[in-house]
Amino acid sequence: GAVVSQHPSRVICKSGTSVKIECRSLDFQATTMFWYRQFPKQSLMLMATSNEGSKATYEQGVEKDKFLINHASLTLSTLTVTSAHPEDSSFYICSARDTAGGTEAFFGQGTRLTVV
């Protein structure tokens, strides 16, 4: 199947700093990528839909100024958690589908963010 690479896999940052997470589709192009968040022992909740060349679409309750999304190319989307706080500690996962066709969603390895 197609490969989605997410980096870093783990990050620890101090409260008040910003963290950038990258999501890359390695062998396909993705016009749209999705960013999910997962709390311990819970399922994935969609945060936002990242659209190449345009603004991201955020789900209700997700602060767009806190979770900055940039999708500057067909293979890369980034999520920046700005002014991180301990409550932002979570597992963040990105997903992408092949723009050329195919309905299967492929996921990155996830990023474990810990804010201290």
Place this chain on the structure above:
Amino acid sequence: KQEVTQIPAALSVPEGENLVLNCSFTDSAIYNLQWFRQDPGKGLTSLLLIQSSQREQTSGRLNASLDKSSGRSTLYIAASQPGDSATYLCAVPKSSGDKLTFGTGTRLAVRP
């Protein structure tokens, strides 16, 4: 609003058993249904994808069925192994390229 529920929430079985995981969704207007596996602290691995027009899909010891009209899907795992221990998630999009709505997950433990 689509809601996806999985039963049971947790399951512990001895090695070798056949087992069934259940997934139900409230809105039958789905494009497809996908089953994933998630190991602790890891991302998701796609197991099976069933198009809305299909009834089932098989891959090795896994078989997934879909009854769209009743809003149900099952994942059948044959001859379970300790390596099957993980959380299993089902997810549905409303249309092609749409976001996925995930189920609550089933945590499976297969005892040697």
